[in-house]
Amino acid sequence: MKKVNKNKRVPNIHKRYFWDINVLKQDWDKGYLFVIGRIIERGGQQEVDELIRFYGRDKVIKALRDEITFLPNYGIDNAIGFFPELKKEEILCYLNRKDKPYHWL
Template structure:
């Protein structure tokens, strides 16, 4: 069994209220972490995931790997990363013409 990494990002556990914070696989769960921070975090948290994962990986993940973000998070991602265009983002293309329900 692979031990969990000891190097973790400096993020508040409130962003991961539905996980056991000390059991998060920060390397394997990078898509969940990045999506959660883009959706719920601010500039300080964005800076921290860039420090932890690297800007290229964060941008690639937002653009190509995250399958859903709400409209406001897509707009926030474009503000945080001006090099992103929503027309290139998988999460936008995946649901562009599909209505979604929020809870």
């Protein structure tokens, strides 16, 4: 079994946002797309501020614009609300799904 490195960087975000993973084993640097997507979808301004502190504003915006492949419509709206410089038409997950229905399965 792999030991957990106690010196890993960990964002100061409540574990309730990550009910489906083992937060002690999560690699917060490698899993940044998952973390950013989850917080944009379900978090508030305080959690988004922590994302910016932890990852940097440019990395968060780049992930939202160019790397995250899916957010529900309200997640896309949240992203634009948190980052007004983003435009819906330049967000990858919007472009991938534009005019396509999606289902929760």
